[in-house]
Amino acid sequence: MTNRAGSRPQLEEKLTKFVPGQPDMWMFVLFESLLFTGYFSVYLVSRTQNEELYLQSQAALDLRFGVFNTIALLLSSWAIARCVQASREGAYRSALINAFLTVSFGVVFLTSKVLEWVNEIQMGNTFTSDEFFQHYFFLTSIHCIHVLIGFIGLGVVVYQLWSPVRRSQQLVETGATYWHTVDFLWVLIFALLYVVR
Amino acid sequence: MSLPKMKTTEPLTAPDPPAGSWVSRLAWNFRHHPKRELWFAWWVMVIFYQLYGVLFFFVTRVQPPPSPAWDTPTVTQWFSDRHLGILAGFGVVFLITGMCAPMNALLAYSMRRMSVSRLFAYSYLIIYSLSAIPGMLVMAIAMTVAALRPDRDPELIHWLYDFAFLSFSGTMGVFMIGSLVWMVAILLDKNCVFPKWFGYLSLCNALTEVVVAPAWIFHRGAFAWNGAIAWWINMVVFVTYTGVFIVLLRKMIQREDFGAGPLPDLPDKGVADHSDAAEAVR
Amino acid sequence: MSTTFNKRLLIVWLILTSMTLAYVWMDRAVDQNGTLKASTVVTVSAIAIALIKVRIIFREFMEVRHAPALLCRLTDAWVVLIAVCLLGSYFVGSALSG
Numbered sequence: 001m002t003n004r005a006g007s008r009p010q011l012e013e014k015l016t017k018f019v020p021g022q023p024d025m026w027m028f029v030l031f032e033s034l035l036f037t038g039y040f041s042v043y044l045v046s047r048t049q050n051e052e053l054y055l056q057s058q059a060a061l062d063l064r065f066g067v068f069n070t071i072a073l074l075l076s077s078w079a080i081a082r083c084v085q086a087s088r089e090g091a092y093r094s095a096l097i098n099a100f101l102t103v104s105f106g107v108v109f110l111t112s113k114v115l116e117w118v119n120e121i122q123m124g125n126t127f128t129s130d131e132f133f134q135h136y137f138f139l140t141s142i143h144c145i146h147v148l149i150g151f152i153g154l155g156v157v158v159y160q161l162w163s164p165v166r167r168s169q170q171l172v173e174t175g176a177t178y179w180h181t182v183d184f185l186w187v188l189i190f191a192l193l194y195v196v197r
Numbered sequence: 198m199s200l201p202k203m204k205t206t207e208p209l210t211a212p213d214p215p216a217g218s219w220v221s222r223l224a225w226n227f228r229h230h231p232k233r234e235l236w237f238a239w240w241v242m243v244i245f246y247q248l249y250g251v252l253f254f255f256v257t258r259v260q261p262p263p264s265p266a267w268d269t270p271t272v273t274q275w276f277s278d279r280h281l282g283i284l285a286g287f288g289v290v291f292l293i294t295g296m297c298a299p300m301n302a303l304l305a306y307s308m309r310r311m312s313v314s315r316l317f318a319y320s321y322l323i324i325y326s327l328s329a330i331p332g333m334l335v336m337a338i339a340m341t342v343a344a345l346r347p348d349r350d351p352e353l354i355h356w357l358y359d360f361a362f363l364s365f366s367g368t369m370g371v372f373m374i375g376s377l378v379w380m381v382a383i384l385l386d387k388n389c390v391f392p393k394w395f396g397y398l399s400l401c402n403a404l405t406e407v408v409v410a411p412a413w414i415f416h417r418g419a420f421a422w423n424g425a426i427a428w429w430i431n432m433v434v435f436v437t438y439t440g441v442f443i444v445l446l447r448k449m450i451q452r453e454d455f456g457a458g459p460l461p462d463l464p465d466k467g468v469a470d471h472s473d474a475a476e477a478v479r
Numbered sequence: 480m481s482t483t484f485n486k487r488l489l490i491v492w493l494i495l496t497s498m499t500l501a502y503v504w505m506d507r508a509v510d511q512n513g514t515l516k517a518s519t520v521v522t523v524s525a526i527a528i529a530l531i532k533v534r535i536i537f538r539e540f541m542e543v544r545h546a547p548a549l550l551c552r553l554t555d556a557w558v559v560l561i562a563v564c565l566l567g568s569y570f571v572g573s574a575l576s577g
Binding site: 022028032043127131135149 | 393394398400401404405407411433
């Protein structure tokens with residue numbers, strides 16, 4: 001593919017319709033997003049019943065943490081998307097580097113999250129302080145559990161990419177699909193906890 | 198008609214049941230069908246869950262759970278409204294507790310049929326055998342004790358109320374580990390006993406059980422033992438999960454060939470299987 | 480490594496990041512003189528922007544663009560479903576408390 005100008009339409013035609021990763025993982029993605037939507041709906045309804053309290057408590061959150069976290073996860077999603085494409089083209093070294101980048105950004109997210117929690121707790125806002133913080137700690141914790149599981153998924157991806165005898169493209173894509181889910185769930189959580197008034 | 202000797206390493210095909218009346222076919226299946234124990238366990242599971250639902254939701258009416266925020270007079274009133282239902286309903290629960298055994302055995306069997314270590318099956322059996330105690334029996338005992346003497350000190354009744362519901366809802370951790378054991382087995386399995394999406398659904402189920410943990414802290418709100426998140430959403434996922442695995446276990450039994458390799462898919466509807474004829478009797 | 484695909488992913492990331500930064504602007508703009516104020520406009524916009532980002536992640540990062548029509552329609556339907564649930568919860572809740 002040396003001719004860049006003409007290669008793009010050819011590449012796109014070459015990519016016949018395919019389901020990225022195991023279809024099973026997509027079922028999980030859709031189900032889990034419904035589940036989280038349930039949690040979000042409960043949060044939104046509770047919020048409307050007690051607007052003042054939620055507004056006051058929300059002000060204790062630092063938007064900068066939220067933005068930083070979102071960008072970190074977006075970077076990690078970008079890295080794993082690049083990894084999938086590199087792996088598809090056989091550029092396994094590049095794919096591995098991108099996979100490790102994904103893990104690194106994930107760790108950055110996690111570290112920043114823990115710092116934020118410590119910060120909030122030191123200010124006196126804990127899980128049991130009030131309704132808003134119940135939802136805040138709950139949603140961010142359950143999301144973090146998903147991030148930790150995501151690390152296991154990324155571990156599988158790295159394991160696959162490492163040795164030439166494995167390298168199942170489907171498994172790599174499956175792991176990536178899970179990681180993107182973790183990312184878009186955070187996008188929603190960020191909007192609902194930090195921005196929504 | 199003599200049955201071939203059952204060797205567990207060779208796939209087995211069921212011999213034909215004799216053509217004849219419904220009764221004679223049922224009798225033949227009862228005595229000779231190679232999968233009769235599996236089907237027995239499956240039916241026990243289905244009946245158990247139906248009974249469990251009816252008993253907990255309609256007879257005793259302890260589910261959906263009442264609020265942990267109630268004061269003592271309200272709780273006492275709640276018990277007296279349900280006096281007979283609780284005693285009768287949980288009396289039946291004590292009788293049918295044993296039905297859990299074939300049910301858990303069938304699930305453990307599914308793990309034995311997988312290509313993974315037998316450790317998974319054994320761990321699952323142990324976990325779930327123990328989990329019935331806090332997960333069902335302790336509640337039943339506490340509730341019947343509370344209902345037995347309506348003139349008991351109301352504070353004691355309230356104490357038993359808390360004890361029952363916290364035990365029932367708060368000990369989800371055990372079930373969660375069980376779900377995870379099954380999930381890992383399914384994901385590692387090379388015999389395709391269950392589809393991978395069911396493994397992921399088990400993960401969803403396990404995670405919603407984590408969500409019940411805050412019930413130990415809150416008296417009201419979404420995270421109390423009757424909360425929108427800790428109970429209602431959790432229950433939707435659990436019921437979905439249970440319905441799905443009942444269907445999948447049925448498929449597993451239909452596909453079972455008593456071999457040790459990958460479980461074959463079901464034959465097409467046009468190609469009638471011998472085992473289908475036997476199924477028709479049930 | 481084909482750079483055309485590289486560029487596309489980078490552009491997608493830039494768009495997503497700038498949408499994230501738009502939230503900072505929204506956050507500053509909504510509080511008048513430092514007093515906190517509930518705002519339906521902010522809520523609805525925040526949710527809408529989040530869902531647009533989710534759809535972009537579906538289509539670009541998760542490669543739904545190249546998926547069979549069923550998956551495309553399913554993921555789009557999901558975005559709509561989530562929108563309905565979130566906005567519905569917010570408006571029904573507001574109506575109940577108002």
